[in-house]
Amino acid sequence: MQDIDLVKINFNSDSLWVLNIALAVVMFGVALGITTNDFKELLKHPKLVGVGLLSQFVLLPLLTYGIIVLVAPKPSIALGMMMVAACPGGNISNFMTHLAKGNAALSVSLTALSTFVAVLMTPFNFEFYGHLYAPTAHIIKDVALQPLDLIQVVMLILGIPLVLGMLVRHFKPHFSVKLSKLLKPFSILVFVSIVIIAFSNNIEVFEAYVGQVLFIGIGHNFLALLMGFFVAKAFKLSFDNQKTIAIETGIQNSGLGLLLIFTFFNGLGGMAIIAAFWGVWHIISGLIIAFYWSNKAINR
Numbered sequence: 452m453q454d455i456d457l458v459k460i461n462f463n464s465d466s467l468w469v470l471n472i473a474l475a476v477v478m479f480g481v482a483l484g485i486t487t488n489d490f491k492e493l494l495k496h497p498k499l500v501g502v503g504l505l506s507q508f509v510l511l512p513l514l515t516y517g518i519i520v521l522v523a524p525k526p527s528i529a530l531g532m533m534m535v536a537a538c539p540g541g542n543i544s545n546f547m548t549h550l551a552k553g554n555a556a557l558s559v560s561l562t563a564l565s566t567f568v569a570v571l572m573t574p575f576n577f578e579f580y581g582h583l584y585a586p587t588a589h590i591i592k593d594v595a596l597q598p599l600d601l602i603q604v605v606m607l608i609l610g611i612p613l614v615l616g617m618l619v620r621h622f623k624p625h626f627s628v629k630l631s632k633l634l635k636p637f638s639i640l641v642f643v644s645i646v647i648i649a650f651s652n653n654i655e656v657f658e659a660y661v662g663q664v665l666f667i668g669i670g671h672n673f674l675a676l677l678m679g680f681f682v683a684k685a686f687k688l689s690f691d692n693q694k695t696i697a698i699e700t701g702i703q704n705s706g707l708g709l710l711l712i713f714t715f716f717n718g719l720g721g722m723a724i725i726a727a728f729w730g731v732w733h734i735i736s737g738l739i740i741a742f743y744w745s746n747k748a749i750n751r
Contacts, residue, residue, distance in 0.1 A: 455660050456527040456590075458720025460653050460713075467713055474706055475612045478566065480634035481542045482616020483627040489560045496557075499692060503561045506682045506700045508568060512536045512576040514678055515671065519584060524667055526586035527721025531664075532671055533587065534708045534722060535729050537576040539569035539609070543734065544702035551741035553694035561699050563613065570610045573707075574601040594716055604714060608707060660724055668728040672736050676701035694744050702737050705730035 493500050515536035519529045540562050548558035578598050582588045620627040679700025683693040708726040716722055 455525050455663055455721045455724070456719075458656055458660065460656060460718035460720060460723040467710075470706075470710055470713070471608065474608050474710055476634055476637075477542065477706075478609055478612035479616040480631050481562065481566075482613040483620050483631035483634070484559065485563045485613075485617055486620060487617070489556075489563060492556065493560050493564060498686065499557055499688065500561070500564065502683055502686045502688060503557075503696055503699055504565065504568065506679045506696055507540060507565055508572045508576065510678060510682060511675055511700055512580055514674060516580050516584065518671060518674065522667065525663065525721050526590055527719050528664055528667065528725050529584060529721075530581060530587040530590055530716075530719070531708075531712065531722035531725035532667070533577055533580050533584075534712060535671075535703050535705055535726055536675075537573045537580075538704040538708045539565040539573065540699045541702045541704040541706070541733070543737070544698050547698045547702060547737040547741045548695050550738070551694050551698060551744040552691070553698065553744070554689075554691045555695075557692060557695050558699060561695070565699070566609050566613055566704075569704075570602065570606050573605050574598050577601070590716075590719070601711065601715065604711065605707070608710065656720065657724060657727070660720060661728065664721070664725045664728050668725055668732055669736075672701055672729065672733055675703075676736065676740060698737060698741070701740075702733050703729065705733065 512533070515532050519532060524532070542562055545555065545558045545562060549555045575598075578591075578601070580587075581591050616627075619630070676697050680693050680697035682700075683696035688696065705726050709723065709730065712719060712722045712726055
């Protein structure tokens with residue numbers, strides 16, 4: 452069996468363009484539900500904002516680096532873990548938080564804010580930790596990744612759709628609500644379809660190598676959720692906010708991670724497989740923990 456660091460996941464250019472558009476539409480749809488009042492509310496609770504951003508953009512990448520140093524996975528898997536950890540929270544975290552009876556308003560606001568922050572922090576964290584760990588630094592050097600190129604793609608996929616969506620929401624609020632209801636399920640359906648196509652075209656590769664990322668992916672996600680919860684607890688946030696920070700930390704925008712992996716690393720095996728596994732597993736783990744907290748809230 453070929454080394455996972457040498458395997459490439461086949462993903463044609465047409466599918467990559469559709470994935471780009473689908474992710475941009477998802478972000479645009481998310482922004483249609485965001486108003487400037489959401490950010491004003493966040494300013495009234497700076498502690499919540501600080502803890503949320505600290506957990507997601509400082510501690511999660513640091514935790515990931517620590518796991519990599521201890522476990523020493525294959526370099527491409529390590530780089531995939533760094534990519535996932537560098538991404539902002541996924542918008543599905545809002546649904547998970549609502550289901551868990553967390554602070555849904557905080558979840559929506561943090562998702563929006565973290566997406567804006569990610570325009571700079573995602574490239575920074577990925578570049579910083581990618582170069583800090585010698586085995587992954589070699590991969591980045593080999594592909595000649597330029598930080599400005601990474602920032603440009605993240606800006607196009609996250610920043611611009613969010614700004615445009617918020618502008619539409621501001622000037623056409625009623626229209627934006629109707630459009631959001633149409634765009635979100637459609638764009639997510641397209642995105643899921645693209646991921647399924649990627650799996651189906653490379654089923655032998657995933658079957659051969661998924662065992663190498665199974666426990667690493669599950670453990671990484673579990674520790675991310677656990678860390679988010681206890682960081683919020685350490686700052687003495689309410690139980691609702693502890694649940695929210697945990698979910699925001701453990702539910703990552705792995706779709707963005709996959710897009711960046713296919714764009715800059717040509718579907719490098721370990722990276723693509725760990726990011727794709729995260730994309731599936733964090734939905735499962737998020738639903739499990741959300742149902743658990745939902746029932747616990749009822750019994751309290």
